[in-house]
Amino acid sequence: MIAGDSRFPITIVTGFLGSGKTTLLANVLQHEEYKNTAVIINEYGQVGLDHRLIRRIEEKTRLLSGGCICCNMRDDLINELKEILNEKERGENDMDRVVIETTGLADPAPILFSILMDPLLTNRFYVDSVVCCLDAANGELHLQNNPETLKQIVTADRIIVTKTDLVDHERLHQMHHRLHHLNPAATVYGTAHGIIDPTVVFDKGQNSQNNRLEQLTEIQEKYRDKKVEHDTEVRSMSIKFYEALDWTAFGLWMSMLLYTHGEKMLRIKGMVDVGEKGPIVINGVQHIIHPPHHLEDWNGEEKNSQIVFIMKGLEPHQILESLVAFQNILGSAPYIEEINMNPYGG
Numbered sequence: 001m002i003a004g005d006s007r008f009p010i011t012i013v014t015g016f017l018g019s020g021k022t023t024l025l026a027n028v029l030q031h032e033e034y035k036n037t038a039v040i041i042n043e044y045g046q047v048g049l050d051h052r053l054i055r056r057i058e059e060k061t062r063l064l065s066g067g068c069i070c071c072n073m074r075d076d077l078i079n080e081l082k083e084i085l086n087e088k089e090r091g092e093n094d095m096d097r098v099v100i101e102t103t104g105l106a107d108p109a110p111i112l113f114s115i116l117m118d119p120l121l122t123n124r125f126y127v128d129s130v131v132c133c134l135d136a137a138n139g140e141l142h143l144q145n146n147p148e149t150l151k152q153i154v155t156a157d158r159i160i161v162t163k164t165d166l167v168d169h170e171r172l173h174q175m176h177h178r179l180h181h182l183n184p185a186a187t188v189y190g191t192a193h194g195i196i197d198p199t200v201v202f203d204k205g206q207n208s209q210n211n212r213l214e215q216l217t218e219i220q221e222k223y224r225d226k227k228v229e230h231d232t233e234v235r236s237m238s239i240k241f242y243e244a245l246d247w248t249a250f251g252l253w254m255s256m257l258l259y260t261h262g263e264k265m266l267r268i269k270g271m272v273d274v275g276e277k278g279p280i281v282i283n284g285v286q287h288i289i290h291p292p293h294h295l296e297d298w299n300g301e302e303k304n305s306q307i308v309f310i311m312k313g314l315e316p317h318q319i320l321e322s323l324v325a326f327q328n329i330l331g332s333a334p335y336i337e338e339i340n341m342n343p344y345g346g
């Protein structure tokens with residue numbers, strides 16, 4: 001908090017699909033100092049998964065799902081922030097800061113405008129910092145192909161290059177150079193496995209607050225031709241399996257899927273039941289599957305496998321057909337939880 005300022009800080013965490021936002025947040029929120037952080041997560045489909053992963057650390061996670069807080073869910077975000085304040089006033093929460101994790105496809109500028117233009121909110125909150133995660137391995141591709149990534153980078157106060165263990169020094173150096181060129185005002189950090197000093201994410205108000213609106217207006221003006229219009233070819237699908245899966249067969253199926261459709265698979269994430277004491281968390285971004293992460297237990301959750309796919313130019317039935325073909329060796333049949341053909345309703 002800024003000295004003499006009783007307002008609560010808001011940190012906005014952006015970054016394209018699979019850039020490591022959730023991993024980063026899960027890591028920094030483990031620190032005792034940030035235990036009273038209210039976390040708002042915006043997920044693409046109705047059925048979210050990130051909040052399941054974060055909730056293991058942060059019980060008070062709030063999910064805004066089924067749309068995007070940079071366009072059709074701006075009012076929902078504002079209402080959620082007001083609700084957090086009301087609860088605080090009634091003594092129902094210990095909130096001392098808020099983190100908003102956007103979807104990977106969000107433009108942070110309209111989100112910031114919504115907060116900064118609301119008199120009640122600006123009276124009680126200030127925007128502490130905008131943090132953008134960029135995946136070291138796929139970041140260059142995302143910058144080239146997605147106006148969302150560019151807008152996230154130029155709006156950020158802090159850019160965190162994630163998964164630095166996946167690329168060599170030379171490539172990292174080039175990326176830093178590019179980022180500095182795009183947004184000279186931002187500080188660039190690097191992390192492997194989401195491990196970073198939490199003060200990098202939580203700025204403690206060192207940045208001047210007064211000129212944020214002016215800066216934003218300038219950015220909007222400069223990147224007017226890079227207006228984010230969410231891609232109508234983006235689809236999401238969530239499937240569940242109610243019986244344990246054969247891990248080897250599942251791995252084989254996923255490798256084949258990414259080998260064939262990697263370019264079109266923006267994101268795969270999931271919690272998989274392989275009949276062990278805890279689930280395996282899987283994470284894939286385009287052609288890359290990250291090493292699976294074994295969790296110790298189910299943390300009281302329903303024991304089933306849930307996998308969320310976000311794709312561009314690939315139809316859900318193509319994935320389903322390949323799953324059905326593998327069904328016998330996988331050990332369980334897929335159930336469709338949600339297919340989202342047009343998450344932005346426009």
Ligand SMILES: [Zn+2]
Pocket residue numbers: 068069070071072105106107230
């Ligand atoms: Zn949006």
